[in-house]
Amino acid sequence: xxxxxxxxxxxxxxxxxxxxxxxxxxxxxxxxxxxxxxxxxxxxxxxxxxxxxxxxxxxxxxxxxxxxxxxxxxxxxxxxxxxxxxxxxxxxxxxxxxxxxxxxxxxxxxxxxxxxxxxxxxxxxxxxxxxxxxxxxxxxxxxxxxxxxxxxxxxxxxxxxxxxxxxxxxxxxxxxxxxxxxxxxxxxxxxxxxxxxxxxxxxxxxxxxxxxxxxxxxxxxxxxxxxxxxxxxxxxxxxxxxxxxxxxxxxxxxxxxxxxxxxxxxxxxxxxxxxxxxxxxxxxxxxxxxxxxxxxxxxxxxxxxxxxxxxxxxxxxx
Numbered sequence: 001x002x003x004x005x006x007x008x009x010x011x012x013x014x015x016x017x018x019x020x021x022x023x024x025x026x027x028x029x030x031x032x033x034x035x036x037x038x039x040x041x042x043x044x045x046x047x048x049x050x051x052x053x054x055x056x057x058x059x060x061x062x063x064x065x066x067x068x069x070x071x072x073x074x075x076x077x078x079x080x081x082x083x084x085x086x087x088x089x090x091x092x093x094x095x096x097x098x099x100x101x102x103x104x105x106x107x108x109x110x111x112x113x114x115x116x117x118x119x120x121x122x123x124x125x126x127x128x129x130x131x132x133x134x135x136x137x138x139x140x141x142x143x144x145x146x147x148x149x150x151x152x153x154x155x156x157x158x159x160x161x162x163x164x165x166x167x168x169x170x171x172x173x174x175x176x177x178x179x180x181x182x183x184x185x186x187x188x189x190x191x192x193x194x195x196x197x198x199x200x201x202x203x204x205x206x207x208x209x210x211x212x213x214x215x216x217x218x219x220x221x222x223x224x225x226x227x228x229x230x231x232x233x234x235x236x237x238x239x240x241x242x243x244x245x246x247x248x249x250x251x252x253x254x255x256x257x258x259x260x261x262x263x264x265x266x267x268x269x270x271x272x273x274x275x276x277x278x279x280x281x282x283x284x285x286x287x288x289x290x291x292x293x294x295x296x297x298x299x300x301x302x303x304x305x306x307x308x309x310x311x312x313x314x315x316x317x318x
Contacts, residue, residue, distance in 0.1 A: 011024055098124055144272075167267055172232070
């Protein structure tokens with residue numbers, strides 16, 4: 001039994017006679033009659049009662065027609081959706097990526113706005129080196145990575161990069177902290193604090209923080225390890241803990257972000273792409289749109305964040 005046999009049964013049922021169905025199917029009436037007998041044998045019994053004025057469905061026939069309509073409609077839907085997907089697959093997709101804790105959501109939004117007909121996927125890695133390797137091997141088309149002065153990136157030969165922004169690292173303290181009224185703090189004033197720090201590989205920056213603290217005359221008392229920004233914020237709110245954040249992250253209720261005097265720790269956010277990928281021709285537009293989106297995010301965080309932006313925050317020129 002095949003799908004075409006169900007089409008024959010449905011056509012006969014809807015036409016109400018074998019002669020009219022034969023005309024619709026463009027086959028001889030005798031041929032249709034013979035085919036219908038074979039179909040009925042396959043179902044185990046007669047589907048139609050033959051009358052002088054046409055045909056009438058048997059109880060078995062009504063069951064077969066009801067179920068056949070559902071199967072045929074679903075198969076037609078399968079064909080339509082498959083053809084649509086095949087047509088869409090002719091449009092090259094854009095494979096985006098980023099390092100954990102970077103501004104990858106901004107990149108996703110920008111590319112969606114600029115290339116609305118291109119399907120997108122996003123892949124997040126914990127280190128910039130891992131992201132760059134995915135770009136190098138062609139598994140990603142475009143990605144955002146972060147770089148810290150003490151941990152410079154190793155850019156593969158096949159990859160091009162362009163800086164988007166250089167951001168200062170801010171210290172997060174709880175509301176009511178002894179330094180909460182200060183506009184900025186010195187690292188040396190945090191020598192007795194417990195620190196929440198990310199995993200060594202989480203976006204980088206931990207080495208730079210340690211070196212900056214040592215230059216300020218102390219070794220940071222790292223008490224909470226491997227924390228992501230959300231967990232760090234919770235620790236800052238609930239305990240005698242401080243942590244480092246970047247100014248364009250999510251809103252952190254109960255956490256005050258303070259610039260560090262001299263901006264001893266900062267990161268550079270860079271867009272990277274494989275120069276021979278299909279999306280390379282759009283990089284100029286994507287970079288310019290990223291700058292606009294970044295600046296909009298700064299102002300969306302209000303005057304406080306805009307004021308912080310004046311303390312060591314550099315947005316690349318488009």
